[in-house]
Amino acid sequence: MKAITIFLWTCMLTHTLGTISERDEEIYMLLDKYGYIERETNVSQSDLNVDQLSLLKKGISRFQKSFNLPVTGKIDFRTVDLLGKPRCGNEDSFDFLKSSDQNRKWSSLNIKWGIYGDYYPNGFTAIAQKAFNIWSNHVNLHFRRVISDANILIAFKSGKHGIIRNDKASCLGRFDGMGGILAHADYPDIYKNAIEIHLDKDEDWDLTNTTLAGKTNLFLVLVHEIGHALGLDHSNEFNSIMFPSYGFVHIENFTLSQNDIHAIQKIYGNST
Structure with a gap:
């Protein structure tokens, strides 16, 4: 387990309006890397920064739903444990039985x-x-x-x-x-x-x-x-x-x- 284990100490985080903590930023980046952060097109960078907390919660929910975890939109032990495991770098796309393209x-x-x-x-x-x-x-x-x-x-x-x-x-x-x-x-x-x-x-x-x-x-x-x-x-x-x-x-x-x-x-x- 890499640096992501530090998140286990901060499962309940306090946020200021429009910003996310440094640790949440790391979770956000992992979720984004694996394809769970869905941004609206034609959104300005300033709007994106303000909405980052909302995108994070939605990304966590998508991740939890994909792996049949309780969907809370919050980081808990099972979620962060799975998110932090060594893995393939390809994005998660679960069209597993639709790959006959x-x-x-x-x-x-x-x-x-x-x-x-x-x-x-x-x-x-x-x-x-x-x-x-x-x-x-x-x-x-x-x-x-x-x-x-x-x-x-x-x-x-x-x-x-x-x-x-x-x-x-x-x-x-x-x-x-x-x-x-x-x-x-x-x-x-x-x-x-x-x-x-x-x-x-x-x-x-x-x-x-x-x-x-x-x-x-x-x-x-x-x-x-x-x-x-x-x-x-x-x-x-x-x-x-x-x-x-x-x-x-x-x-x-x-x-x-x-x-x-x-x-x-x-x-x-x-x-x-």
């Missing part, structure tokens, strides 16, 4: 993936292939590692970082050191261009077939990000690999949940 899928059944950059841990190639196989077990997609001309580009990045295809161009997401954002991924491109998966280089990655306390299992995170790269949104089902927050699950005999299988087959059809 033809612009959100690969047109080819043969998808090439590659590892890029000057760093990746020993054993990563085998972990990545295993993660891709988790999805190909249920749909007619075939994944192959290549050295160049990949459809899905994978790299370990730190802090504010560039994209793989053009390191001078900044990635819209950024990493925050150990914990917090673990990884993020593109969705399939409407023009069928190559897309990217970024993993936080500063995490204490677990490369084993276990879930070690204090470490983050690389295989589980990569299965999740590949789900995005194939077109899936986040799921609010706790047993889904597409749940946005990292969970400690047994991976020795890991399988997708029925919700995951149904969602990916809705896009690509059943495996033959």
Whole structure:
């Protein structure tokens, strides 16, 4: 748990009219990052500042409703505990079974993936292939590692970082050191261009077939990000690999949940 744990000491906050506290500002920024702050269009910055407390309360309510928590619009222990867990950096969009948009899928059944950059841990190639196989077990997609001309580009990045295809161009997401954002991924491109998966280089990655306390299992995170790269949104089902927050699950005999299988087959059809 990162700095967000300090919020637990201030669940009942006193606000002055039109302003929010520094701690509430941190919560606001997290909710905004994950897609829970909805601003009116054509609103001036001064109006936005005055209405920030209202936007915060609505954002908290949306977050609570999304995860079946009591909807109070106030920060409580369960809300802040879930909000502060290490997780995927993609925004939460729970159109999990609506992801059959033809612009959100690969047109080819043969998808090439590659590892890029000057760093990746020993054993990563085998972990990545295993993660891709988790999805190909249920749909007619075939994944192959290549050295160049990949459809899905994978790299370990730190802090504010560039994209793989053009390191001078900044990635819209950024990493925050150990914990917090673990990884993020593109969705399939409407023009069928190559897309990217970024993993936080500063995490204490677990490369084993276990879930070690204090470490983050690389295989589980990569299965999740590949789900995005194939077109899936986040799921609010706790047993889904597409749940946005990292969970400690047994991976020795890991399988997708029925919700995951149904969602990916809705896009690509059943495996033959």
